[in-house]
Amino acid sequence: MFDRDRWFEIYSTLRSNKLRTFMTAFGVFWGILMLIIMVGSGNGLRNSVFDGFQDFATNSAFIWTRQTTLPYKGLPRGRYWNFNNADMKALKDNIPEIGYLAPRLQPWSGNGENNVVRGIKTASYDIFGDYPAFFRIDPVTMLSGREINDIDILEKRKVAVIGNRVRDELFEKGEEPIGKYIRIRGVYFQVVGVFEPRNKNMSFGNDKEKTVFIPFTSLQVAYNMGDEVHFLAVTARNNTSVAVVEKKVMALLAERNKVAPEDEQAFGHFNLEKEFEQMNGLFNGINVLIWIVGIGTLFAGVVGVSNIMLIVVKERTKEIGIQRSIGATPWKITGQILMESVALTSFSGMIGLVLGVSILEMINYQMVSSGAEAEMFKNPGVDFNIALTALIVLIFAGLFAGFIPAQKAVSIKPVEALRAE
Amino acid sequence: MITIKNLHKSYVTGSNSLHVLKGLSLEIEEGEMVSIMGASGSGKSTLLNVLGILDNYDLGEYHLNGIFIKDISETKAAQLRNQTIGFVFQSFNLISFKNAMENVALPLYYQGVNRRKRNQIAMEYLDRVGLKDWWMHLPSELSGGQKQRIAIARSLISKPKVILADEPTGALDSVTSMEVMDLLQEINDEGITMLIVTHEHDIALRTQRSIKLKDGVIETITYHKSTYKAVSSF
Structure with a gap:
C-alpha cells in the first residue's frame, strides 16, 4: 500500500x-x-x-391567570382571579412530579410610573417578588453579593438584588451598591446583590438587566398583597414531561379556584419544552x-x-x-x-x-x-x-x-x- | 518441459466458430531451442498464447514443467507466468512511463521483492544485455534493438524455465535481429528452453528445430544440423 x-x-x-x-x-x-x-x-x-x-431550564413551564371565559359554580364569566399561597402548598403536596416551584409577585412593571428612588435619582424597573427557586430556572450571574435566599423568604427581609443596569443608573460609577439602600414604592430595601442575566433573549418582563428582585414574602407583607400569587414557574423532575406537569398544575389550580375545567382561556401559560x-x-x-x-x-x-x-x-x-x-x-x-x-x-x-x-x-x-x-x-x-x-x-x-x-x-x-x- | 497432446482451440464469435488449433501434439525438452513457423492464420500465435497461459484451450492436455495446465485460477496462472515463463514480444511491450531499470524489475515487484533489491538485480540483468548505462532512459528514448534487449532482460529476471518469444525480431533490421538472436542463443546455452515464433527463415535456421504449422496442425518438423549436434552431445 x-x-x-x-x-x-x-x-x-x-x-x-x-x-x-x-x-x-x-x-x-x-x-x-x-x-x-x-x-x-x-x-x-x-x-x-x-x-x-441558553442556560434556561428547558423543562420549565410558566403559568399566570387571565379573565375566566366560562361561568362556573354560580360564578360569572369575565371574573378576575389570582392564585394564592395555599394553592402553592397544595401543588407541592399533590403533584410529586414538580421539581422547582417558583411563585412570583409582579405588581409593578418597568414601563409604568417611577417606582424606585435612591437619593435624587429615580426610575422605573420591573419589581419581582421571587423565591430562590426562580434562579434555578432562569439563572443569573452574580456580579457582586448574593441571590435571594431561603432565610430572606423566612424572615421576610427587606433586601433587593438588582440588575446591572439598575446599578449603573442609580449608583455612581465605581460606587459599591452592596449594603446601600434603595426605596421601592416608599419602602426601603438593602441591596445585597448585583446580577447580570445569563439568558438575555427570554424575558417575562422588560429588559432583564433592569429588574429588581426582592423576596416573595417581603413583597407580599410590605405592600399588603394578602395571599396573592401573580405568576408561577415550575420545572418537571427528571424523566417527566413538563407538558404533563403543566396540565396537572392547571387542573388543580382551576379546581381550587372554581374555574371551569374546560376553560383554557382562564390561564396564560408557556411551555419551554414544547418550543424546544x-x-x-x-x-x-x-x-x-x-x-x-x-x-x-x-x-x-x-x-x-x-x-x-x-x-x-x-x-x-x-x-x-x-x-x-x-x-x-x-x-x-x-x-x-x-x-x-x-x-x-x-x-x-x-x-x-x-x-x-x-x-x-x-x-x-x-x-x-x-x-x-x-x-x-x-x-x-x-x-x-x-x-x-x-x-x-x-x-x-x-x-x-x-x-x-x-x-x-x-x-x-x-x-x-x-x-x- | 512442454508437453501438449491433441490440443484443440477455437474462437467463437457470435454464431461463427473458428477452429484454429486442430489436435496439435508436441513435446519440447528442457534446454531446447525451437522455432515455430507458419503463414498467418496457421495458429502459431494462438499456440504461443496457450503455452504462455495467456489463453485457455478447449480440448487436449498441456503440461508445463510437469504441471497440468487446465482451468487453473487466474492467481495461479499469474504466478506461473511470473516465475516459470518469460515473454518476449514483437512490439517489446515495455511500459512507457517506466525507465529501463524499472521495466526490467517489474516481474520482481509482483513477487514482492523490495525496491532496492529488485532494482539492484535489474541492473545486473541490464549489464548482461549491455545496456547498463541506459538504465534511466524511458522506452521512447531507446532504439528498437535496445528495447528488445530490455524486454529480454525483463523476461530473464525471474529466472524462468521457458522463454516464449513472439516474433522477437519482427520489428528489427537484419543487423539488430542477429544481435538479438545472439543474445537469445546465449541464454539458451545456459539451459533455458526457448520457443521462438517467427516467419523469417534465417531466424528459424538458428534454432535446433523448426516446427511448421499449417491450418492448425504440424506440417513438418525440420532439424537444423549445425545446432542439433550440440543437443545430441549432451
Whole structure:
C-alpha cells in the first residue's frame, strides 16, 4: 500500500491527462464542499436559535391567570382571579412530579410610573417578588453579593438584588451598591446583590438587566398583597414531561379556584419544552435534508470518478495486459485501480473539506468582527466528527467508484489486452 | 518441459466458430531451442498464447514443467507466468512511463521483492544485455534493438524455465535481429528452453528445430544440423 511504485503509477496516470483528472476531481471536490458548507450553515442557524434557550431550564413551564371565559359554580364569566399561597402548598403536596416551584409577585412593571428612588435619582424597573427557586430556572450571574435566599423568604427581609443596569443608573460609577439602600414604592430595601442575566433573549418582563428582585414574602407583607400569587414557574423532575406537569398544575389550580375545567382561556401559560422540541424537530429535519442533498451531490461526483476510471482502464488495456503477462495477479490489478480511485476521491475531497471549513471560518470571523453575530447565524462550522464522517464517506465513495472499473480491468483476458494495439 | 497432446482451440464469435488449433501434439525438452513457423492464420500465435497461459484451450492436455495446465485460477496462472515463463514480444511491450531499470524489475515487484533489491538485480540483468548505462532512459528514448534487449532482460529476471518469444525480431533490421538472436542463443546455452515464433527463415535456421504449422496442425518438423549436434552431445 505504501509502495512507491504504486503511488508513482497512480501519479503518472493521473498526470497523463491533467484536464480530465481536474474535471473528475472537481466533481468530488464540489460535492464535499457543498456538503460542508450546508452542514456548517445549518449548524450556524441551529446555534443562533438554540442560543435563545441558553442556560434556561428547558423543562420549565410558566403559568399566570387571565379573565375566566366560562361561568362556573354560580360564578360569572369575565371574573378576575389570582392564585394564592395555599394553592402553592397544595401543588407541592399533590403533584410529586414538580421539581422547582417558583411563585412570583409582579405588581409593578418597568414601563409604568417611577417606582424606585435612591437619593435624587429615580426610575422605573420591573419589581419581582421571587423565591430562590426562580434562579434555578432562569439563572443569573452574580456580579457582586448574593441571590435571594431561603432565610430572606423566612424572615421576610427587606433586601433587593438588582440588575446591572439598575446599578449603573442609580449608583455612581465605581460606587459599591452592596449594603446601600434603595426605596421601592416608599419602602426601603438593602441591596445585597448585583446580577447580570445569563439568558438575555427570554424575558417575562422588560429588559432583564433592569429588574429588581426582592423576596416573595417581603413583597407580599410590605405592600399588603394578602395571599396573592401573580405568576408561577415550575420545572418537571427528571424523566417527566413538563407538558404533563403543566396540565396537572392547571387542573388543580382551576379546581381550587372554581374555574371551569374546560376553560383554557382562564390561564396564560408557556411551555419551554414544547418550543424546544419544535425547534429541535425543525432543525433535525433540515439536517436530514442537508445530508440527502449533500450526499446526492457527492454521489454525482463519485459517478464522474467511476466514469473516468472506466476510460482509464480502457486506455490502459494494453498496459494491464503487459502486467498480467509478466505475472501481475488479478488482485494486484484490482488493487491498483481501487487505490487510484480512492486516491483521486480522497485527495479532491480533502481539498473540498479544507476549503469548506475555511470558508465557514472566514464567514464566522467576518461576522464576529463586524458584530453581526447571533441574529440569524452563529458560530457556523462542522465538528470534527462530521469531518471524519465525510472522510470515511469519501474513502468508501472512492472504493465504490473504483469497483466497476476494477472489475472491468480484471475481466479483460491478458491475450485480448496484448492484442489491442 | 512442454508437453501438449491433441490440443484443440477455437474462437467463437457470435454464431461463427473458428477452429484454429486442430489436435496439435508436441513435446519440447528442457534446454531446447525451437522455432515455430507458419503463414498467418496457421495458429502459431494462438499456440504461443496457450503455452504462455495467456489463453485457455478447449480440448487436449498441456503440461508445463510437469504441471497440468487446465482451468487453473487466474492467481495461479499469474504466478506461473511470473516465475516459470518469460515473454518476449514483437512490439517489446515495455511500459512507457517506466525507465529501463524499472521495466526490467517489474516481474520482481509482483513477487514482492523490495525496491532496492529488485532494482539492484535489474541492473545486473541490464549489464548482461549491455545496456547498463541506459538504465534511466524511458522506452521512447531507446532504439528498437535496445528495447528488445530490455524486454529480454525483463523476461530473464525471474529466472524462468521457458522463454516464449513472439516474433522477437519482427520489428528489427537484419543487423539488430542477429544481435538479438545472439543474445537469445546465449541464454539458451545456459539451459533455458526457448520457443521462438517467427516467419523469417534465417531466424528459424538458428534454432535446433523448426516446427511448421499449417491450418492448425504440424506440417513438418525440420532439424537444423549445425545446432542439433550440440543437443545430441549432451
